[in-house]
Amino acid sequence: MVGMSIPCGPDAAHTLEILGAVQRQLRDAESRLSDVAARAVALSEQTHWRTDAATRFHANADAWRSDVASLADKVAGASEHLGRDCARVEAQVWWWGG
Helix, strand or coil: CCCCCCCCCCCHHHHHHHHHHHHHHHHHHHHHHHHHHHHHHHHHHHCCCCCHHHHHHHHHHHHHHHHHHHHHHHHHHHHHHHHHHHHHHHHHHHHHCC
């Protein structure tokens, strides 16, 4: 992720509010992705057919689960990056007495 410049000044409190809202949305996305991955596993485990269609279904479910896990890692990384930005803004507000 490309670093961004976080403004510090009169809008710092508003910036922190926005960053907090984004953090909450990212946590929600992580939770939902975890639920989706668990559902993919459950669907795959519940399907015990031995047909070509079942084989393709299992392969697709595994690929889907892998994609969701990859996306979840990216969301977690974005959340960590955002946390660092929040800490930096808070430190600047404290330093400048904002």
